[in-house]
Amino acid sequence: MIILIFLILTAFISLRVKDLLSAAMIFGVYSLLMCLLWAGMGAVDVAFTEAAVGAGVSAVFLISTILRTSRRSSD
Amino acid sequence: MKFLGLLTVLITGFLLIQAERDFPDWGDVNSPASSYKLSQHYITQTFAETSVPNMVTAVLADYRGYDTMFETVVIFTAGIAIIGILRVFGSNIKPDHPEVVLTKKKPDLIVETTCRLLIPIIQLFALYVVAHGHHSPGGGFQGGVIFGASFILLALARDLQYAQQWVPENRILNLAGIGIFIYAGFGVASLLLGGNFLDYGVLTAIIPGDVKDAHSHSMLGVEIGVAFTVTAIMFSIYSSLSSNGHMKEGI
Amino acid sequence: MVAIEALADKFNYWVYIVIMMIGLYAMVSKNNLIKKLIGMSVFQTAIILFYVSIGYKDEATIPILYHDQVHGAHHAEEGDHSDEGAHHDETHAMEAIAKEATHHGNDHAVDADHAEVDEHEADHVIDAHVMHNESDHAFEAGHGGLDIDPNQFENPLVHVLMLTAIVVGVATLGVGLAITQKLYGEFGTIEEHEIIEQLRTGND
Numbered sequence: 001m002i003i004l005i006f007l008i009l010t011a012f013i014s015l016r017v018k019d020l021l022s023a024a025m026i027f028g029v030y031s032l033l034m035c036l037l038w039a040g041m042g043a044v045d046v047a048f049t050e051a052a053v054g055a056g057v058s059a060v061f062l063i064s065t066i067l068r069t070s071r072r073s074s075d
Numbered sequence: 076m077k078f079l080g081l082l083t084v085l086i087t088g089f090l091l092i093q094a095e096r097d098f099p100d101w102g103d104v105n106s107p108a109s110s111y112k113l114s115q116h117y118i119t120q121t122f123a124e125t126s127v128p129n130m131v132t133a134v135l136a137d138y139r140g141y142d143t144m145f146e147t148v149v150i151f152t153a154g155i156a157i158i159g160i161l162r163v164f165g166s167n168i169k170p171d172h173p174e175v176v177l178t179k180k181k182p183d184l185i186v187e188t189t190c191r192l193l194i195p196i197i198q199l200f201a202l203y204v205v206a207h208g209h210h211s212p213g214g215g216f217q218g219g220v221i222f223g224a225s226f227i228l229l230a231l232a233r234d235l236q237y238a239q240q241w242v243p244e245n246r247i248l249n250l251a252g253i254g255i256f257i258y259a260g261f262g263v264a265s266l267l268l269g270g271n272f273l274d275y276g277v278l279t280a281i282i283p284g285d286v287k288d289a290h291s292h293s294m295l296g297v298e299i300g301v302a303f304t305v306t307a308i309m310f311s312i313y314s315s316l317s318s319n320g321h322m323k324e325g326i
Numbered sequence: 327m328v329a330i331e332a333l334a335d336k337f338n339y340w341v342y343i344v345i346m347m348i349g350l351y352a353m354v355s356k357n358n359l360i361k362k363l364i365g366m367s368v369f370q371t372a373i374i375l376f377y378v379s380i381g382y383k384d385e386a387t388i389p390i391l392y393h394d395q396v397h398g399a400h401h402a403e404e405g406d407h408s409d410e411g412a413h414h415d416e417t418h419a420m421e422a423i424a425k426e427a428t429h430h431g432n433d434h435a436v437d438a439d440h441a442e443v444d445e446h447e448a449d450h451v452i453d454a455h456v457m458h459n460e461s462d463h464a465f466e467a468g469h470g471g472l473d474i475d476p477n478q479f480e481n482p483l484v485h486v487l488m489l490t491a492i493v494v495g496v497a498t499l500g501v502g503l504a505i506t507q508k509l510y511g512e513f514g515t516i517e518e519h520e521i522i523e524q525l526r527t528g529n530d
Contacts, residue, residue, distance in 0.1 A: 004341045011345050011368050015352045020360050027364050034371050042388045042480045043378045044212040045131040046488050048204075050371075052220040053496045057309055058367065060227055061496070064317035065503040066360060069510040073358040074517050080355030088347045095339045102384035104477045109383055114483045115476040118389070122474075128391040130482035131489065139486060146490040153497035157504040211390070216493045305493065312500040319507060 003037050020066045020073050028059035125290040127209045135214065136294040140273040143297075144258050147304050151251050154308035158248075161320035182233055190232035197225040205302045209291065215298035219305025226310045235318055244314070244322055247307045254303030261293050261300075338379055345372040359506045359516045363499060370495050374488045381481035389482040395474070 010033060014026035031054030039047035099106030108114065117134050127133040135143050205218030230238035242250075262273040270277035275293035282289045314322055349372055352365025506516055513521050 001337070004338070008341060008344055008348070011348050015348060015356070015361060015365060015368070020358070023361065023364060027367065030368070031371070034375065037375070038378055041378055041382045042386065043381065043485050043488075044388045044390070045129075045214065045217075046374070046378055046485050046492065048212045048217050049220070049489050049492045052217050052224065053492050054367075054371070056224055057220055057227070057313075058496045058499055060224075060231075060313065061316055061500055061503055062360065062364070064313065065507055068316070068319050068507055069360075069516050073361060074519075075357050075361070077355045080351060083354060084347050084351045087350065088343055091343045091346070092340070095336060095343065098336065098339055099380075101336065101338055101379070102382050104383050104386075106380065108380045108484065109477075109481050114481045117482050118476045118479045119474045121482075122391055122395075128395075130389040130391075130479070131485045134482050134486045135489065143490060146494055149494050150497045153494075153501050156501050160501070160504045160508055212388075214489075216489060220493065220496075308497065312497070312504075316500065316503055316507065319511070 003033055003040070007033050007037065018073050018075075020071050021063065023073070024059055024062040024066060027062065028055050031055040031058070124287065125294070126287040127291050127294060129209055129211065131212075132208045132214050132294065132298070133290075136297045137275060137290055140262075140275075140297065143301070144255075144262070144273070147255055147258060147301050150308050151255055151304055154248075154251060154311045157312050157315050161315045162322070163320040186232050190228055194225050194229055197228070198222060201225065201302075205298055206295065208298055209294065215301025216305055218298075219302035220309055222302065222306040223309025223313075226306075227313045230310075230313065230317070235314055235322070235324060238310075239314065239322070242307075242310055244311075247311050251304045251307035251311070254300045254305075254307065257300030257303065258297050261297055339376075342372050342376045342379070345375070357518045359509065359518060360503075362518075363502045363506070366502070367495065367499060370491070374491060377484045377488050381484035383477060383480055386478060386480045389479045389485065391474075391479075 007030065010026055010030040014023045014030055017023050017026065031050060035047045035050040035055060038050060099108075103109070117130055117138065121130045121133045122128060125133045125137055127137075201218045201222035203218075204213035204221060205215055208214035208218070226238055226242055229241070261275070261278075264281065265274045265277050266272055268277040268280050275290045276286045278289045278293055279286055282292050284292070318324055346369055349365045349367075349369030353362055353369060356362050356365060509521065510516050513524055515521060515524075
């Protein structure tokens with residue numbers, strides 16, 4: 001229940017902040033919370049994949065693109 | 076535009092909430108998805124048919140092997156697409172807008188030493204995840220991502236060029252191809268032995284043991300193929316994105 | 327009050343819908359391309375969350391067999407094979423009894439003296455049928471040596487579908503980011519409205 005509320009919060013904030021680097025980091029937090037939720041539901045394989053992919057690799061991809069382009073966002 | 080978007084989203088949300096009434100209750104054992112014979116068959120018969128305790132791995136690599144093969148092909152295609160979009164050969168082609176120049180820093184001693192200690196452990200763990208996916212959570216996808224992440228860590232800690240000494244660009248694409256080749260090879264081998272495509276049961280002619288062992292060991296081989304492809308494509312995507320297609324200097 | 331109970335009952339589904347809507351809104355109306363991609367990922371994870379929660383069962387465990395179950399399986403399997411012969415014998419015996427019974431049943435009208443015996447035998451047939459059903463059931467459950475209750479484990483099918491979806495999702499995210507970088511090299515910005523303006527005025 002608490003994880004679900006935090007999930008909504010992090011999803012909202014990561015799309016709300018103007019700084020893209022923080023958005024990418026908060027998106028990583030969102031993925032980690034999602035992974036915890038799935039582990040709680042017993043979907044261990046899915047949670048494992050999300051921990052490796054969502055919280056790890058995709059955050060790195062986002063950050064490398066942000067550093068290669070621009071960090072500001074108009075909305 | 077914003078208002079229109081909000082309106083669309085709210086209408087979709089309203090329809091979904093209307094549909095939510097028909098959803099099964101939370102954790103309902105008799106929900107259609109759980110009471111369907113197929114998933115019950117997977118739960119009760121997987122070990123009897125394949126001798127793999129982890130049902131997810133068994134369904135992934137055996138029952139739905141065809142599906143997983145083309146998922147791997149999708150990942151491979153995505154890697155090729157990224158190289159096709161971003162890769163710049165030679166340095167005389169100047170883009171219209173100046174590229175972002177990142178300030179170069181000296182490699183940090185602490186970060187480097189820690190990574191030197193960590194990376195072998197990460198790679199060992201990745202191999203464990205691939206090989207032990209039958210008995211514990213894990214498998215080719217997870218192990219491949221972790222193995223690729225170890226190379227990404229190496230590139231982050233030192234430099235992209237340093238990491239590419241171990242995994243050069245042309246070799247990494249070969250590796251991705253080899254992964255799919257291994258996967259499809261199991262399918263073709265079972266075709267040649269008179270079975271259906273990816274029908275591991277007939278592989279008893281090659282693999283020692285009975286039918287169940289053939290299933291189990293072919294699944295391991297298939298997972299290794301998946302791990303090859305995923306490792307290679309993950310590092311390839313990272314090196315393309317971080318060097319803006321030049322494959323020279325990372326972030 | 328009813329509304330609150332309904333919300334508490336299906337709170338999970340409401341959360342997925344809300345997250346899905348957040349992601350969809352970001353995809354539709356954000357200007358920044360990276361924000362759009364983050365929105366796409368949020369949307370994707372919300373759908374995956376929905377699927378995973380379909381596979382959830384109350385008081386069920388992760389879809390991996392216990393060590394004991396697997397280990398005990400081999401013994402049970404051996405026992406099962408030895409049972410198999412007995413089972414077949416039983417079936418044959420039962421068929422024989424059933425044939426005899428029907429035979430006697432046909433005779434029944436003619437030979438009234440045997441009525442009592444027939445009834446007795448009919449009871450026996452019914453008993454045998456019940457036994458047969460029971461043994462058949464046990465045989466099905468023990469096929470391959472494992473007595474597994476499907477409600478004891480979660481639905482592995484949805485996990486498999488979503489596991490591959492996550493990895494394919496990160497590959498498509500990579501493609502999106504590559505296109506974003508290319509657009510930045512072309513236009514010098516990653517804001518959608520600025521790109522559209524440049525295209526409109528023609529000085530790309």
